[in-house]
Amino acid sequence: MPAVIDRVEAIPLRIPLKPDLPGAALWGAPIEAADSLLVKITTSDGVVGWGEAFGLYGTGLAEQALKELVAPLCLGRDATDIPALMDHVQRRLHVFGRGGAITYALSAVDIALWDIAGKRAGVPIAMLLSAGHRPRSLPCYASLACYTDPDRVRAAVRRVVDDGFGAIKLHESGLPAMQAAREEAGPGIALIVDAGCAWSLTQAQGVAADLLALDLMFLEEPLWPPENFGGLAELRRSTGLPVSSGENVGTVLEFERLLEAGAVDFVQPSPAKMGGVTELRKVFPLAAAHGVPVMTHSFYDGPGLLAAIQATAALGGAEGMVEWRWFDQQASIYGDALATTDGRIPVPDGPGLGVDPDPEVIGAYRC
Numbered sequence: 151m152p153a154v155i156d157r158v159e160a161i162p163l164r165i166p167l168k169p170d171l172p173g174a175a176l177w178g179a180p181i182e183a184a185d186s187l188l189v190k191i192t193t194s195d196g197v198v199g200w201g202e203a204f205g206l207y208g209t210g211l212a213e214q215a216l217k218e219l220v221a222p223l224c225l226g227r228d229a230t231d232i233p234a235l236m237d238h239v240q241r242r243l244h245v246f247g248r249g250g251a252i253t254y255a256l257s258a259v260d261i262a263l264w265d266i267a268g269k270r271a272g273v274p275i276a277m278l279l280s281a282g283h284r285p286r287s288l289p290c291y292a293s294l295a296c297y298t299d300p301d302r303v304r305a306a307v308r309r310v311v312d313d314g315f316g317a318i319k320l321h322e323s324g325l326p327a328m329q330a331a332r333e334e335a336g337p338g339i340a341l342i343v344d345a346g347c348a349w350s351l352t353q354a355q356g357v358a359a360d361l362l363a364l365d366l367m368f369l370e371e372p373l374w375p376p377e378n379f380g381g382l383a384e385l386r387r388s389t390g391l392p393v394s395s396g397e398n399v400g401t402v403l404e405f406e407r408l409l410e411a412g413a414v415d416f417v418q419p420s421p422a423k424m425g426g427v428t429e430l431r432k433v434f435p436l437a438a439a440h441g442v443p444v445m446t447h448s449f450y451d452g453p454g455l456l457a458a459i460q461a462t463a464a465l466g467g468a469e470g471m472v473e474w475r476w477f478d479q480q481a482s483i484y485g486d487a488l489a490t491t492d493g494r495i496p497v498p499d500g501p502g503l504g505v506d507p508d509p510e511v512i513g514a515y516r517c
């Protein structure tokens with residue numbers, strides 16, 4: 151049955167963090183709330199799909215890109231041929247860049263259309279991506295905010311270890327914070343450090359011995375600038391540190407360059423940043439050809455997270471873990487539907503993304 155895109159609605163959410171773990175920050179900026187940009191698409195036959203654009207403190211930018219540039223190119227067009235629509239919009243907007251807010255907005259549209267496609271077919275997106283066996287849950291790791299102060303880092307680590315997580319990601323670039331986390335977690339917990347592009351190659355080589363002593367599962371985006379693929383390859387070669395990158399890679403061709411360079415031990419495509427399910431699904435076979443596991447990036451907790459879960463369930467290998475942003479916030483977009491147990495997150499098996507946002511949460515935290 152033909153269906154065209156009738157309505158594209160931006161829904162910014164702001165869910166405050168609970169006050170009991172103060173001092174949360176990201177890249178030097180204090181955070182008091184989880185900001186998200188959801189996108190709700192309605193088709194002419196009345197099907198509703200949900201998407202998400204990467205937001206953090208830039209949700210307004212993605213919202214403007216959606217309203218001014220992306221949505222007008224989507225309205226009235228066939229909702230069932232997603233690759234054709236994505237190609238159309240990308241070609242029309244490529245002069246504004248091949249990443250950033252416009253691509254984040256387009257990613258949200260893509261995810262919403264995949265949600266609609268699954269709902270029309272009556273199956274979860276994972277089944278549209280692969281007919282094979284689908285796990286009912288996936289291993290996940292708790293991805294913490296930056297706390298800098300070692301005592302605060304310890305408190306956050308203790309909370310997630312007590313919650314049953316077997317793997318934790320820190321957003322820290324200071325060694326005292328990392329060392330406190332390893333001490334508090336003990337040797338049995340997998341520890342990941344996202345350095346947020348903190349160092350030059352020489353600086354990273356200078357702290358490599360201390361980082362190796364932390365026995366990290368991987369070190370995420372150690373180098374500035376993030377597209378220094380040759381530098382990442384050299385860091386791996388010269389130190390033996392396991393390295394990951396990919397959340398700031400905007401296109402499949404750039405992923406090919408990243409993998410070709412031998413820059414990573416794990417590759418991290420981010421569905422709400424790099425083009426949604428349509429582009430994400432292409433990274434899995436590409437990474438497999440290079441023998442590199444895909445570890446999706448999802449430092450968000452709406453439809454973008456579900457896109458990562460559905461794709462990992464269908465296409466991921468044994469090593470793939472889901473990033474669960476642990477902000478300790480007052481409410482969750484999906485209520486309890488994605489509650490983690492013993493370090494695993496459910497793969498919801500409803501049609502499309504598997505579950506819709508909780509309307510009460512949307513009503514209470516829409517801004």
Ligand SMILES: [Mg+2]
Pocket residue numbers: 344370371397
């Ligand atoms: Mg990161």
